[in-house]
Amino acid sequence: MRVGVVGAGFAGLRAAMLLEASGAEVRLFEARNRVGGRCQTVDEGGGVQYEAGGEWIDADHLRVLRLLQSFGMEPAHKDALPRKLIHRGRETTALDIWSDALEDELRVEAAAKELCKNLHLPIWKNPTAKSLDDRTLADFIREHALTERGRWWVTSMFRSDEGDDLERIGLLGWLSGILKTSERDGDELSAFRFEGGSSRVLAAMQASLTTDVQFGRILRRVSQEGKGVTLIFEDGIERFDQVVLTLPPPALEQVVFEPALSARKRCAIEGYRMSRAVKISWEFDHAWWEDDGWGGSMQCDGPLQQTWSAGLGGAPVLSAYICGKEARDWMQLGDPVRAGVYELSVLFPAAARHFRRGWTHNWPDDPFAMGAFSHLAPGFVLEHLAHVAPPERRIHFSGEHTATWNGFIEGALESAERAHAEVMSA
Ligand SMILES: Cc1cc2nc3c(=O)[nH]c(=O)nc-3n(C[C@H](O)[C@H](O)[C@H](O)COP(=O)(O)OP(=O)(O)OC[C@H]3O[C@@H](n4cnc5c(N)ncnc54)[C@H](O)[C@@H]3O)c2cc1C
Numbered sequence: 001m002r003v004g005v006v007g008a009g010f011a012g013l014r015a016a017m018l019l020e021a022s023g024a025e026v027r028l029f030e031a032r033n034r035v036g037g038r039c040q041t042v043d044e045g046g047g048v049q050y051e052a053g054g055e056w057i058d059a060d061h062l063r064v065l066r067l068l069q070s071f072g073m074e075p076a077h078k079d080a081l082p083r084k085l086i087h088r089g090r091e092t093t094a095l096d097i098w099s100d101a102l103e104d105e106l107r108v109e110a111a112a113k114e115l116c117k118n119l120h121l122p123i124w125k126n127p128t129a130k131s132l133d134d135r136t137l138a139d140f141i142r143e144h145a146l147t148e149r150g151r152w153w154v155t156s157m158f159r160s161d162e163g164d165d166l167e168r169i170g171l172l173g174w175l176s177g178i179l180k181t182s183e184r185d186g187d188e189l190s191a192f193r194f195e196g197g198s199s200r201v202l203a204a205m206q207a208s209l210t211t212d213v214q215f216g217r218i219l220r221r222v223s224q225e226g227k228g229v230t231l232i233f234e235d236g237i238e239r240f241d242q243v244v245l246t247l248p249p250p251a252l253e254q255v256v257f258e259p260a261l262s263a264r265k266r267c268a269i270e271g272y273r274m275s276r277a278v279k280i281s282w283e284f285d286h287a288w289w290e291d292d293g294w295g296g297s298m299q300c301d302g303p304l305q306q307t308w309s310a311g312l313g314g315a316p317v318l319s320a321y322i323c324g325k326e327a328r329d330w331m332q333l334g335d336p337v338r339a340g341v342y343e344l345s346v347l348f349p350a351a352a353r354h355f356r357r358g359w360t361h362n363w364p365d366d367p368f369a370m371g372a373f374s375h376l377a378p379g380f381v382l383e384h385l386a387h388v389a390p391p392e393r394r395i396h397f398s399g400e401h402t403a404t405w406n407g408f409i410e411g412a413l414e415s416a417e418r419a420h421a422e423v424m425s426a
Contacts, residue, residue, distance in 0.1 A: 003423055004029065004231050004238055007246030008213050009037025010054075010409050011398045013205040014067070014416035015244050020210055022424050027238065028209065029217040029231070031368050035206050038248075038369050039409065041197025041312065044359065048283045049197060049313030052361040053372070054409050056190035060181070061410035063417070068194075071204040075192035079309060081295030086347060087149055088301065097153070104150025105157075111144045112178050115171075121404070123176035124386040133382045137174045138166035156299050160306055161189075163275025163372045163407070165324035173376020173385075180404065197312050198409075219247070222395060223258040229394045242426055244419045246399040246412075250274060250370035261392055268384040272401055274364070274371020278327040280320045280340045282358040287316035288350035303330070304343050316354075318344075323372075331362045373408070374401035389418065396422050 001024050005016045008030035016028045034040065039054040057064050057075055068075055082093035085101075092098060097105075119126050126132075137158060145151040155166055161177075162169045181188070194201060206213060221232035222243065229243045245252060249272035260266070289296040289309065296309030296318050304320045311317035320340060322330055330336045337358035345352035363372040376385065389402040398419040403411030 001025065001242065001423075002027075002240045004229070004240040004243040005246065006030075006219050006231065006243065007037060007399065008032075008035040008206070009246060009399070010039060010202070010205075010412035011246040011400065011416045011419075012037075012244070013202065013209075014413050015246065015398055015419050016209055016211065017205060018416060018420035019244075019423060022420065024423070026209070026211050027214065027240075028211055029214045029219065029233065029238075031216070031218040033215045035213055036199055036202045038363065038373065039198040039202060041194075041199035042281075042359070042361075043313065044283070044357075046283075047313045047315035048311070048317055049315075050281050050310040050317045050319055051193070051198060051312070052279060052281075052359075053363065054198060055193050055310075057192040057194070057409070059188035059191035060184065061405070061408065063413040064410050065192075067205075067413065068201060071201060073201060073204070074195055076195040077192060078190055079295040079297060081293070081297070083297040083299060084294060085153070086298065086300035086302070087152055094299075098149055100147040101150045101153040104145035104147055105154055107146070107150075108141060108144045108154050111140070112175060113182075116175055116179050116182065119172075119175060119179060121176065121179055122386070123172060123179070124381050126172070127382065129172050130382060132175065133170055133172035134379055135171040136167050136378050137162070137169040137171055140171050141166060152301050156301070156305070159323050160299075160321065162375050163277040163323045164273075164375055168273065168324075168375065168377055170376050170378040170380055172381045176376070176381070176404075219245075219255055221256045221258065224393055224395065240394075242394045242396065242423045244396045244398050244423065246415070248274065248369055248371065248399060249374065249401055251368055252397075257395075261395075262387075264384075264387040265390075265392055268387040271377070271380055271384045272388065273375055273377040273380070274369070275323065275373055275375050275407075276325070276327045276364045277321065277323045277372035278331055278363060279361045280322070280330070280336055280358060281310060281361075282318050282337065282341060282344075282351075283356045284316045284318065284351070284354040285356050286354045288348070288354045289318070291350070298347075300347065302343060302347070304340065307344070328364070331360065331365065336360050374406050376406070389415070391422055391426075394426065
């Protein structure tokens with residue numbers, strides 16, 4: 001069986017590995033000139049290495065951990081030093097959080113658990129939960145977080161998880177994540193990252209394939225006639241028995257299907273929303289944040305939102321992760337790197353003294369991603385979510401957005417396993 005896989009991110013590489021292991025003749029196509037898609041370890045020279053996209057592994061992301069293990073790699077533990085929290089000029093740490101903020105966090109958590117008692121997975125099979133699906137997470141937090149500081153804290157945490165402003169996140173979709181992680185005891189979130197960078201494991205995945213990744217191949221049309229599928233790229237045509245498409249929804253939306261995909265599939269692809277998240281990374285000539293025993297990890301109520309020590313190659317690098325409308329605002333600035341150093345130096349004057357150079361990674365404007373990762377918008381779950389993953393004849397859909405762990409690298413791997421099983425049983 002000849003199988004064409006389009007997209008060489010985690011989903012496409014994993015699908016190709018599994019299909020080859022099952023004896024399929026696989027060809028893997030990628031629009032960019034590199035593997036990894038929304039994961040990329042950037043090497044700027046001089047020991048500056050950091051993640052431009054996906055970075056953290058939760059402790060219960062077992063597929064990612066098993067994949068690393070299969071290549072003899074160990075995940076790196078996150079920095080043990082506590083995160084700084086800065087709100088209205090006051091500072092504390094996550095270990096010593098203000099009592100009003102903690103009480104609000106616990107109140108929101110308890111209210112979410114209460115709602116989850118009446119829900120089950122898969123989340124779209126809760127037809128009576130329409131009112132939850134139509135509500136926003138922002139609205140839910142306004143109801144249960146009673147103090148201004150608590151609202152900021154809870155909003156800041158969940159905005160970081162969702163990658164966008166909480167007015168854009170549907171309550172029911174968010175609750176599905178709470179249901180999935182109900183067994184957690186508290187330390188699982190962002191417990192690890194990739195030792196030496198995600199590109200190391202991506203390179204190992206690529207090297208494990210017998211097929212060569214075809215770079216610079218931009219898919220434009222997909223035609224299903226008779227017993228096969230034709231993929232029409234900008235620069236040529238390829239025919240297969242089955243295909244796996246791992247493109248993120250906005251990229252998939254640009255592909256023409258003949259015959260057209262079912263109306264419910266088209267609506268699901270068009271209705272899927274991508275988070276607006278960007279990263280700004282700075283190199284410093286000295287890890288000034290370590291001078292007073294701080295690890296560089298911070299959440300604040302200012303426009304930088306969140307930072308951490310991100311260097312993977314020896315040079316001191318700090319990254320900021322900015323989500324939602326503020327991310328768009330940052331990318332409109334003439335020089336977001338320098339503007340970011342200015343904002344940092346307002347909080348930490350040493351930042352300006354030690355700054356060397358910096359870079360931005362603007363995922364919402366990336367032509368092959370058009371966003372950072374998928375989120376479940378209000379009204380999406382009950383109307384569309386069930387229609388995202390199922391195949392349409394010989395076309396199989398993979399990628400993080402088609403998984404129960406949507407938004408995560410874990411989801412990309414999960415989706416590859418499902419697509420592999422579908423193709424092999426077809
Ligand atoms: C800033 C940021 C932070 C993140 N943080 C985390 C994190 O900490 N932890 C975590 O688990 N996840 C995180 N993620 C999400 C994670 O990176 C993604 O869920 C995962 O990489 C998606 O993998 P994928 O294979 O599904 O999609 P992709 O990686 O997007 O792969 C799809 C591939 O398809 C290609 N493609 C697109 N259009 C075409 C076309 N027309 N023709 C051919 N090829 C095409 C793309 O170039 C891409 O290589 C983050 C993402 C970003 C951007």
